[in-house]
Amino acid sequence: MKYSIGVDIGGTNTVLGLINNQGVVIARDTMLTKDDNIKWDGFFKRLFEKVGKLTELHPDLEPTGIGIGAPNGSHYSGMILDPPNLDMGNVHVPTIASKYTHLSVVLTNDANAAALGEKMFGKAQNMKDFVVITLGTGLGSGIIANGKLLSGHDGFAGEMGHIIIETEGRKCNCGKKGCLEMYVSAKGITQTVIDFHKKYPDDYLINTLINSASQNGEWGYIDGRVLDVAFDEKNETAYKIYSYTAEKLGLGLAQVATILEPEAFIFYGGVSKAGNRILGGAEKSMNNNLMSFQKGKIKLLLSGLHPGDSGILGAASLVYNEL
Amino acid sequence: MKYSIGVDIGGTNTVLGLINNQGVVIARDTMLTKDDNIKWDGFFKRLFEKVGKLTELHPDLEPTGIGIGAPNGSHYSGMILDPPNLDMGNVHVPTIASKYTHLSVVLTNDANAAALGEKMFGKAQNMKDFVVITLGTGLGSGIIANGKLLSGHDGFAGEMGHIIIETEGRKCNCGKKGCLEMYVSAKGITQTVIDFHKKYPDDYLINTLINSASQNGEWGYIDGRVLDVAFDEKNETAYKIYSYTAEKLGLGLAQVATILEPEAFIFYGGVSKAGNRILGGAEKSMNNNLMSFQKGKIKLLLSGLHPGDSGILGAASLVYNEL
Numbered sequence: 001m002k003y004s005i006g007v008d009i010g011g012t013n014t015v016l017g018l019i020n021n022q023g024v025v026i027a028r029d030t031m032l033t034k035d036d037n038i039k040w041d042g043f044f045k046r047l048f049e050k051v052g053k054l055t056e057l058h059p060d061l062e063p064t065g066i067g068i069g070a071p072n073g074s075h076y077s078g079m080i081l082d083p084p085n086l087d088m089g090n091v092h093v094p095t096i097a098s099k100y101t102h103l104s105v106v107l108t109n110d111a112n113a114a115a116l117g118e119k120m121f122g123k124a125q126n127m128k129d130f131v132v133i134t135l136g137t138g139l140g141s142g143i144i145a146n147g148k149l150l151s152g153h154d155g156f157a158g159e160m161g162h163i164i165i166e167t168e169g170r171k172c173n174c175g176k177k178g179c180l181e182m183y184v185s186a187k188g189i190t191q192t193v194i195d196f197h198k199k200y201p202d203d204y205l206i207n208t209l210i211n212s213a214s215q216n217g218e219w220g221y222i223d224g225r226v227l228d229v230a231f232d233e234k235n236e237t238a239y240k241i242y243s244y245t246a247e248k249l250g251l252g253l254a255q256v257a258t259i260l261e262p263e264a265f266i267f268y269g270g271v272s273k274a275g276n277r278i279l280g281g282a283e284k285s286m287n288n289n290l291m292s293f294q295k296g297k298i299k300l301l302l303s304g305l306h307p308g309d310s311g312i313l314g315a316a317s318l319v320y321n322e323l
Numbered sequence: 324m325k326y327s328i329g330v331d332i333g334g335t336n337t338v339l340g341l342i343n344n345q346g347v348v349i350a351r352d353t354m355l356t357k358d359d360n361i362k363w364d365g366f367f368k369r370l371f372e373k374v375g376k377l378t379e380l381h382p383d384l385e386p387t388g389i390g391i392g393a394p395n396g397s398h399y400s401g402m403i404l405d406p407p408n409l410d411m412g413n414v415h416v417p418t419i420a421s422k423y424t425h426l427s428v429v430l431t432n433d434a435n436a437a438a439l440g441e442k443m444f445g446k447a448q449n450m451k452d453f454v455v456i457t458l459g460t461g462l463g464s465g466i467i468a469n470g471k472l473l474s475g476h477d478g479f480a481g482e483m484g485h486i487i488i489e490t491e492g493r494k495c496n497c498g499k500k501g502c503l504e505m506y507v508s509a510k511g512i513t514q515t516v517i518d519f520h521k522k523y524p525d526d527y528l529i530n531t532l533i534n535s536a537s538q539n540g541e542w543g544y545i546d547g548r549v550l551d552v553a554f555d556e557k558n559e560t561a562y563k564i565y566s567y568t569a570e571k572l573g574l575g576l577a578q579v580a581t582i583l584e585p586e587a588f589i590f591y592g593g594v595s596k597a598g599n600r601i602l603g604g605a606e607k608s609m610n611n612n613l614m615s616f617q618k619g620k621i622k623l624l625l626s627g628l629h630p631g632d633s634g635i636l637g638a639a640s641l642v643y644n645e646l
Contacts, residue, residue: 072616081616129476143582145475150468152584153452154620159581162614164574167490174614251487256582258482259466261475291485291497293395293404297477 003061004319005051005103008110008311009033009070010269011085011137014047017309018054018061019316023121025309026061027054033086040080040091048100065104067315068093069113071140076155078107084173085138085187106318110134110311111158112149114268114303115142117314123266123304130264131256132303132310133160135271137221139181139188142314145260161185165251183248186221186271192241193222205230205237224274231277246278250285257290257298264299268310275302326384327642328374328426331634332356332393332433333592334408334460337370340632341377341384342639346444348632349384350377356409363403363414371423388427390638391416392436394463399478401430407496408461408510429641433457433634434481435472437591437626438465440637446589446627453587454579455626455633456483458594460544462504462511465637468583484508488574506571509544509594515564516545528553528560547597554600569601573608580613580621587622591633598625 003020010033017028029050036042055063070093071083078094097105108116115132118124124132128147134140141160143150150157161181162174169178170191182188193209200206205226212223230238253265267279279300287295303310326343333356340351352373359365378386393416394406401417420428431439438455441447447455451470457463464483466473473480484504485497492501493514505511516532523529528549535546553561576588590602602623610618626633 129480141582145468145473146471148469150473150583152468153586154584154617156617157452157582157584159584159614159617162581163578164612165487165490167488167492169490176612176614255486255578258485259464259480259579259582260473261477261480261482263476289487289499291482291499294477294479294482 001061002064003058004064004316005055005066006113006312006314006316006319007047007066007068008113008315009068009073010110010311011071011083014043015312016047016050016054017312017316018058019313021320023313023317025306025312027057028309028312029054034088039088040096043088044096044100048097051101063103065106065319066097066101067113067318068105068107069110069311069315069318070107071110071138072156073107073109074155075106075108075112075151080107104319108149108151108315108318109140109142109156109158111140111142112151113142113314113318114140114310115144115314116149116317117305117310117312118266118268118303119144120317121305121313122310123301124264127263129260129262130266131160131260131262132266132268134269134311135185135267136269137186139185141256143260143262160252160256163252163255165248165255180248180252184245184252184271186224188248189224189227189241189245189271190221192244196237196241200237203237205235224271228274228277242274242277243281246281247285249278249282250287251289253282253286253298253300254289257286257294261294262298264301266301266303268303268305273307324384325387326381327387327639328378328389329436329635329637329639329642330370330389330391331436331638332391332396333634334394334406337366338635339370339373339377340635340639341381342636344643346636346640348629348635350380351632351635352377357411362411363419366411367414367419367423371420374424386426388429388642389420389424390436390641391428391430392433392634392638392641393430394433394461395479396430396432397478398429398431398435398474403430427642431472431474431638431641432463432465432479432481434463434465435474436465436637436641437463437633438467438637439472439640440628440633440635441589441591441626442467443640444628444636445633446624447587450586452583452585453589454483454583454585455589455591457592457634458508458590459592460509462508464579466583466585483575483579486575486578488571488578503571503575507568507575507594509547511571512547512550512564512568512594513544515567519560519564523560526560528558547594551597551600565597565600566604569604570608572601572605573610574612576605576609576621576623577612580609580617584617585621587624589624589626591626591628596630
């Protein structure tokens with residue numbers, strides 16, 4: 001039986017899996033994306049150790065190739081260009097991978113991989129126009145238009161996290177101000193909590209969240225599960241934080257829908273676990289920011305795939321498409 | 324020899340032409356889009372009188388069909404949905420056209436028609452990913468992605484005039500605030516002049532422009548030619564007006580480029596005659612609002628086709644594609 005290896009490089013975690021040509025995940029593993037100071041060299045060394053361990057478990061299977069989804073990964077050039085959330089520089093993936101494997105390696109943007117996965121095996125199997133949004137450390141997007149991946153002239157289309165939704169808004173790592181990702185992502189919600197802290201310095205939930213974000217003396221991101229629980233217990237502050245986030249997300253969705261008019265936005269990744277706590281408000285805000293003839297038509301859905309699998313399934317499907 | 328009839332319905336003027344299957348415009352005519360109070364009924368009556376006169380001149384030719392590009396025209400449903408700049412209501416084009424012709428009628432958005440025209444006969448013949456922007460009374464856009472028209476799930480994609488570029492900005496006819504069209508279009512530039520008038524009530528150019536906009540006791544739009552001449556004579560106020568417009572346009576282009584990453588934006592329509600007076604500044608502003616890896620790669624071009632022909636050629640090419 002043939003299978004391929006799918007790798008989904010995220011801002012925090014990297015997931016890898018062995019996937020057969022029916023889309024079945026035969027084996028999977030995860031690792032931290034950033035775990036040392038030797039940047040991409042260290043990353044690929046660790047990755048291929050993991051790949052080796054997985055494949056050794058299935059000596060009967062014949063590998064077809066490796067598909068990789070990475071932030072700022074270009075399908076055209078094979079380059080990963082210094083993803084803002086990682087600070088690991090540039091890397092030419094086929095070159096570095098050839099040190100460790102004789103298999104062919106195909107690269108795309110992590111969100112594009114998630115979109116392909118959703119189209120082949122998820123909720124978008126019957127859709128021709130949709131956008132997958134990966135909500136995690138940052139906000140990524142993969143666009144399918146006319147049934148095909150929209151990669152743009154140079155392979156870098158779909159950078160929805162960096163559309164500007166607030167003139168002179170929060171400063172983003174990318175150098176711009178007011179990017180959607182600075183409001184809607186682990187990073188964005190953490191900043192919202194910090195802003196709320198200035199306004200409500202004694203709020204119990206805010207202080208709990210701020211504490212959840214400071215680990216090992218360094219700043220991380222707030223623990224979304226704490227926020228979800230507080231929201232479900234009808235905590236007013238949690239409601240305000242998610243309302244604010246939903247309003248900004250809806251504005252961003254409306255911008256993209258005004259241009260692409262997709263059938264659905266499908267949400268995927270860590271922060272999307274907040275689910276309808278955010279999506280209900282986001283749908284309202286999106287419709288408020290659309291023209292009358294586009295209102296009420298666009299669905300907001302949660303990925304139907306097992307968390308983490310959409311990305312590796314998409315990365316693996318790249319292999320079946322390309323090689 | 325076969326030919327088709329291309330019709331380009333604009334916010335102010337409607338252009339029609341007989342076009343052969345080599346893309347040659349055999350005959351053309353124009354009319355005001357809004358000329359009476361009987362709305363679409365009156366419009367189509369006048370249109371088919373014009374069509375009749377043109378075809379009578381060429382009794383030897385065999386008509387294939389009629390392609391129509393209209394603001395808010397849906398290829399899928401055949402409906403034109405109450406374009407904000409016209410205030411003429413909804414109309415089902417195949418139904419109303421059947422009163423006047425036995426030929427098949429294909430409808431699309433006016434900007435989509437311009438994009439098809441540019442791809443078949445203009446500067447985009449070798450491009451797979453580009454956006455045509457029609458600058459006139461309003462701002463429209465037609466998107467080609469992966470070599471195909473991007474029409475969205477419901478036929479209403481590409482409403483770039485209505486992306487929000489200024490939070491809480493100018494109120495738009497569409498009901499939203501801060502739409503790109505309210506800054507970059509005849510309507511938008513006129514509003515900019517009115518705003519400048521509050522700041523510089525005695526400025527000679529501003530007053531000349533304001534006078535050029537008030538005709539028959541009603542408000543029209545400023546005369547762009549006056550502004551172009553003043554700019555070329557290095558008038559500082561003209562420079563400020565176009566700089567302001569270019570900055571807003573660049574911000575809008577960057578938003579769209581962040582999502583689509585086209586090879587080029589191609590400008591077409593009345594206001595685009597201002598050409599590099601606006602596009603130079605717009606390119607700078609666009610690059611300032613793009614992420615580093617997208618900067619400097621996207622071209623801003625003026626349509627190479629005869630003004631007015633791009634729309635009718637595109638509308639006609641719809642006929643050759645579809646029927």
